[in-house]
Amino acid sequence: MATLLEAKALTKHYGQTIALESVNFQVQEGITGLLGPNGAGKSTAIKLFLGLLKPTSGSAEVLGERPYESLGIRARLGYMPEHDCLPTASTASEFLTHMAQVSGIPPAQARTRSADILRHVGLEEERYRPIGQYSTGMKQRVKLAQSLAHDPTVVLLDEPTAGLDPGGREEMLRLIRRTGREFGISIVLSSHLMGDVESTCDRIIVLEGGHVTEEGAVAQFTRETETVLIDVDSNRDELIAALAKRGVTALIDGVSLTVVLDSEDQYDAIRDSLVETNARLRRMALRRHQLTDIFRVGQE
Numbered sequence: 001m002a003t004l005l006e007a008k009a010l011t012k013h014y015g016q017t018i019a020l021e022s023v024n025f026q027v028q029e030g031i032t033g034l035l036g037p038n039g040a041g042k043s044t045a046i047k048l049f050l051g052l053l054k055p056t057s058g059s060a061e062v063l064g065e066r067p068y069e070s071l072g073i074r075a076r077l078g079y080m081p082e083h084d085c086l087p088t089a090s091t092a093s094e095f096l097t098h099m100a101q102v103s104g105i106p107p108a109q110a111r112t113r114s115a116d117i118l119r120h121v122g123l124e125e126e127r128y129r130p131i132g133q134y135s136t137g138m139k140q141r142v143k144l145a146q147s148l149a150h151d152p153t154v155v156l157l158d159e160p161t162a163g164l165d166p167g168g169r170e171e172m173l174r175l176i177r178r179t180g181r182e183f184g185i186s187i188v189l190s191s192h193l194m195g196d197v198e199s200t201c202d203r204i205i206v207l208e209g210g211h212v213t214e215e216g217a218v219a220q221f222t223r224e225t226e227t228v229l230i231d232v233d234s235n236r237d238e239l240i241a242a243l244a245k246r247g248v249t250a251l252i253d254g255v256s257l258t259v260v261l262d263s264e265d266q267y268d269a270i271r272d273s274l275v276e277t278n279a280r281l282r283r284m285a286l287r288r289h290q291l292t293d294i295f296r297v298g299q300e
Helices: 042-050 092-102 107-120 136-148 166-183 194-200 236-245 265-277 292-299
Strands: 003-014 017-028 031-035 057-062 077-080 154-158 186-191 203-208 211-217 224-232 251-253 256-260 281-288
Touching (some): 017 042, 031 042, 031 194, 042 057, 042 077, 042 186, 077 136, 092 136, 107 136, 107 166, 236 256
Parallel strands (some): 031 186
Antiparallel strands (some): 003 017, 203 211, 224 256, 224 281, 251 256
16 A cells, blocks of 8 residues: 655754654555544644654655655645635635635535535535635634645644534534545545544544654554443343352442453353343443553553
């Protein structure tokens, strides 16, 4: 699989402040999450790949070229900024047509491209309204649309769900997934929201304090554990006692009981204890790792 973006010992200092320190990672095809708390260096990394900042040392490369030194390679990138910077007096159609023409697309093709992209992001019916009249969710979709106007190879999205309510967040994440699938464009999704990354991305790169702390496939960090979650509607204390009698330790974890499996025989012990106590089983499943575990381990 081709490497689209690569950080090689990438370092960026602002005076005495260290934003990134000797960072190494690669971004390949698909949807990659750049995950980390605010101040971790995510936005700095994006600006270095866009060529908006010059590295203190090391390099940020796009398809093998350094964007700070090569204007041409920047045309292969799309960018959705975190903050609102839209021309409020323009319509979405005017804005996207202009952005397409700025990238070198002829006027007639730019208008067609604008219409197609606005249809894709769900703004076809609103494309002739001034952007200043749009809701926050609509403005976010305009920002996503302009990042696609010139048919880039990779799109960098900086906190694309910022300011959205839960319904709007899920709609935006569905749109991002569909963009990658239908347009064949690779995406870097920068976010501090683990749920957004976990539900949307194929791979993650975790930044904390200007360093890469984890990197790999999302599935690697959300695999099943050896812990069984048991939810019952009745006789929970009796179930704990029945399991203990069979040599199985059950711990209370919120509304659930947890049992760490030592052997397959413990499934039989759980089954027999449920029958003996007549506990009403609501759910039993293996616990999965979550991305929150990455940060929990890092803080221990």
